[in-house]
Amino acid sequence: MRTGRSLTAAAFTVAATGFAAVPALAAQGGLEVYPATAAPGATVTLTTTACGARGTASVDAGAVGPGPFTLAPVQDSARAGGRFAVPVSAQPGTYEIVARCSGGARVTGDLIVSFAQAGATGPRMPRGLVRSGLGGALGPDPVQIAAGVAALAAAAACGTWLLHRRARGGGL
Structure with missing residues (x-):
């Protein structure tokens, strides 16, 4: 037991x-x-103070599409900044953008x-039918509904009968 405690203490220390x-x-x-949410075709601005007053950074935005580029020092500021256009082919989602400063900071x-x-006033929602197999263009089919209700009733009756028989010791 003492060995387990010392191993646990060593693991916590590490x-x-x-x-x-x-x-x-x-x-x-x-x-x-900026902006944190952009549409395909929009221009996005990146800035950071992590690189220092005259620092630069190499940016990897390959996940969203534009590929690598450089953030340059912003005049009269302690920031490095740059811009890129979100490709029109970019898929909706959240993308991580990584910048590595010339001093090594990430x-x-x-x-x-x-x-x-780009230029839309609000988010565009998907339109159209979802082919889920439920419903139809002409409305519900009464024959299929009756068949489904009958199948559910038969399953419930059989289940009740089996549970009753098992409770009385008759087995399955």
């Missing part, structure tokens, strides 16, 4: 050391994505690509 090192690797400031930000088209 875990705590690992977790303490994580903030040292992550940079302060993060990657700001920052991330999320971009949400929506259904809306």
